[in-house]
Amino acid sequence: MNRTQPLVLGIESSCDETGVGIVRGTTLLTNTVSSSMDEHVRFGGVIPEIASRAHLDAFVPTLEQALADAGVALDDVDAIAVTSGPGLAGALMVGVCAAKALAVATGKPLYAINHLVAHVGVGLLDRKGSGQGTGTAPQLPENLGALLVSGGHTEILRINSITDDVQLLGSTIDDAAGEAYDKVARILGLGYPGGPAIDKVARTGNPKSIRFPRGLSQPKYMGTVEEPGKHRYDWSFSGLKTAVARCVEQFEARGEEIPVADIAAAFQEAVVDIISSKAVLACREHGIKDVLLGGGVAANSRLRELTGQRCASAGIRLHVPPLDLCTDNGAMVAALGAQLVMAGVEPSGIRFAPDSSMPVTSVSLPA
Amino acid sequence: MLILAIDTSAVASAALVSSEAPGSVLASFSTEDTRSHAEVLAPGIEEMLAGAGVTGKDIDALVVGVGPGPFTGLRSGIATARTLAFVWGKPLHGLVSLDAMALEVAESAAAVPEFLVATDARRKEVYWARYSLAEGRLPVLEDGPHVSFAADLPDLPAFGAGAGLYADALNAHPDFAQEQPDALYLGKFALARLVAGNALLDSTPLYLRESDAQVPGPRKRAL
Ligand SMILES: [Zn+2]
Numbered sequence: 001m002n003r004t005q006p007l008v009l010g011i012e013s014s015c016d017e018t019g020v021g022i023v024r025g026t027t028l029l030t031n032t033v034s035s036s037m038d039e040h041v042r043f044g045g046v047i048p049e050i051a052s053r054a055h056l057d058a059f060v061p062t063l064e065q066a067l068a069d070a071g072v073a074l075d076d077v078d079a080i081a082v083t084s085g086p087g088l089a090g091a092l093m094v095g096v097c098a099a100k101a102l103a104v105a106t107g108k109p110l111y112a113i114n115h116l117v118a119h120v121g122v123g124l125l126d127r128k129g130s131g132q133g134t135g136t137a138p139q140l141p142e143n144l145g146a147l148l149v150s151g152g153h154t155e156i157l158r159i160n161s162i163t164d165d166v167q168l169l170g171s172t173i174d175d176a177a178g179e180a181y182d183k184v185a186r187i188l189g190l191g192y193p194g195g196p197a198i199d200k201v202a203r204t205g206n207p208k209s210i211r212f213p214r215g216l217s218q219p220k221y222m223g224t225v226e227e228p229g230k231h232r233y234d235w236s237f238s239g240l241k242t243a244v245a246r247c248v249e250q251f252e253a254r255g256e257e258i259p260v261a262d263i264a265a266a267f268q269e270a271v272v273d274i275i276s277s278k279a280v281l282a283c284r285e286h287g288i289k290d291v292l293l294g295g296g297v298a299a300n301s302r303l304r305e306l307t308g309q310r311c312a313s314a315g316i317r318l319h320v321p322p323l324d325l326c327t328d329n330g331a332m333v334a335a336l337g338a339q340l341v342m343a344g345v346e347p348s349g350i351r352f353a354p355d356s357s358m359p360v361t362s363v364s365l366p367a
Numbered sequence: 368m369l370i371l372a373i374d375t376s377a378v379a380s381a382a383l384v385s386s387e388a389p390g391s392v393l394a395s396f397s398t399e400d401t402r403s404h405a406e407v408l409a410p411g412i413e414e415m416l417a418g419a420g421v422t423g424k425d426i427d428a429l430v431v432g433v434g435p436g437p438f439t440g441l442r443s444g445i446a447t448a449r450t451l452a453f454v455w456g457k458p459l460h461g462l463v464s465l466d467a468m469a470l471e472v473a474e475s476a477a478a479v480p481e482f483l484v485a486t487d488a489r490r491k492e493v494y495w496a497r498y499s500l501a502e503g504r505l506p507v508l509e510d511g512p513h514v515s516f517a518a519d520l521p522d523l524p525a526f527g528a529g530a531g532l533y534a535d536a537l538n539a540h541p542d543f544a545q546e547q548p549d550a551l552y553l554g555k556f557a558l559a560r561l562v563a564g565n566a567l568l569d570s571t572p573l574y575l576r577e578s579d580a581q582v583p584g585p586r587k588r589a590l
Pocket residue numbers: 115119150152153295327328
């Protein structure tokens with residue numbers, strides 16, 4: 001196996017995006033994605049069975065497209081990488097079975113990779129022909145933090161080594177932030193996906209008109225630096241969603257018009273405030289000076305703005321990858337796979353099971 | 368003609384069948400387990416190919432059982448078969464998974480002119496189909512596949528684990544009360560049809576049930 005500039009094909013199917021990405025070392029060759037998002041619109045959220053059916057039909061065409069875009073043949077590939085978790089069990093299963101079949105048919109080594117750590121892997125990618133190529137391969141800053149916010153997850157990670165030392169500092173204990181956006185968008189009649197819809201409407205609203213609760217911010221959860229509470233860096237969004245529903249009901253009960261823009265703005269402010277404040281707190285208390293933003297909610301203008309401000313005042317550099325690399329995709333899986341190959345990590349083989357709750361301490365599965 | 372057959376409609380199984388092999392079967396494997404397809408299928412296929420000294424180049428076509436069967440398990444076989452066929456550049460055909468058991472019945476001493484094949488559809492239902500059988504012919508699918516409660520099936524001899532599970536409601540044949548569709552018979556069925564110049568299905572899964580997703584109704588107003 002070429003371990004210096006390996007050609008790696010990455011497969012992602014943990015939620016509603018079927019992704020195939022190809023990288024050579026740290027150079028991105030293609031990031032091909034087929035999304036089933038449109039099929040979930042009428043349900044107001046991702047339906048796992050619909051996503052799984054779509055993965056099955058999208059995989060081979062997406063693979064074919066990716067190979068064509070990158071101008072490579074399967075024969076040239078050094079290794080295959082696939083998301084083995086965390087994610088929706090039935091959705092993961094499709095990508096994992098396809099990846100294993102690819103490994104059997106080509107005889108190439110297969111790496112079973114952690115989806116969350118893969119989100120960080122995009123920080124190591126150079127775009128082909130982007131003009132940014134400096135001749136030196138991109139490297140992650142030491143002691144890097146990663147704030148991942150999407151419809152499926154909300155986490156703050158500390159990356160000591162992307163190939164073998166990743167730590168979970170905090171995460172949501174119930175809904176993911178993006179899920180809260182979807183549910184609140186439904187309450188407000190704004191459609192799916194909720195993130196962009198709320199972000200847009202919120203711009204015309206007054207975020208201070210209503211004060212929504214910030215989950216897990218009370219002293220009993222926070223504790224102190226010396227004696228941290230159980231949920232010092234954790235989030236909770238289910239109470240916030242309920243508070244929005246109550247608020248809407250109160251306007252209705254009084255027979256008043258619902259101030260949709262104000263509620264959207266106040267909700268968004270509550271989400272973004274608690275995400276950014278806890279993330280910055282976790283970084284400060286762990287000596288983290290660089291933080292990478294990942295996940296689909298990175299597209300949210302207010303999240304980028306407020307996190308950027310707070311990071312800047314705390315002396316932390318915020319790195320935001322291009323948006324198409326923040327959302328779920330195969331390139332991030334390939335990027336992490338390439339790092340594992342270059343670090344000399346052994347492949348996972350083809351006997352592993354997908355793990356819908358794979359912990360971040362497991363960057364790739366052992367053989 | 369050499370065919371790689373895969374079925375994961377119930378258990379995970381694969382087989383190499385060839386018109387040149389005695390009894391048509393070159394190699395086969397199957398698991399008892401109905402819930403670990405993603406783990407066992409690829410290693411099983413790899414070992415089977417290596418054991419038979421067969422590579423992708425030697426294979427003329429692939430055939431996959433398109434169900435009906437529990438969705439996640441069913442997809443693991445179809446995803447595997449589609450990917451192998453794509454990489455090897457070989458044609459992929461589909462066959463109703465219940466056809467495999469119909470052929471197994473036809474080749475057994477229990478064969479009758481008209482019968483049902485039933486597998487477990489969970490949720491107290493069975494996947495089933497009705498077949499007819501004439502001497503020296505392949506079984507013919509007359510009706511189905513469907514998903515129904517066992518009590519609603521026609522009154523005919525019933526074969527397969529779905530019949531065994533509801534032996535009180537069905538005329539279940541004891542020798543087949545635990546039988547599941549197997550790629551070995553699926554492959555033999557496909558081989559016989561392809562050699563005779565008959566077409567097969569494509570690899571579109573037969574889910575027979577919609578996803579359970581509910582379109583959310585309008586929010587209740589607080590009044
Ligand atoms: Zn993700």
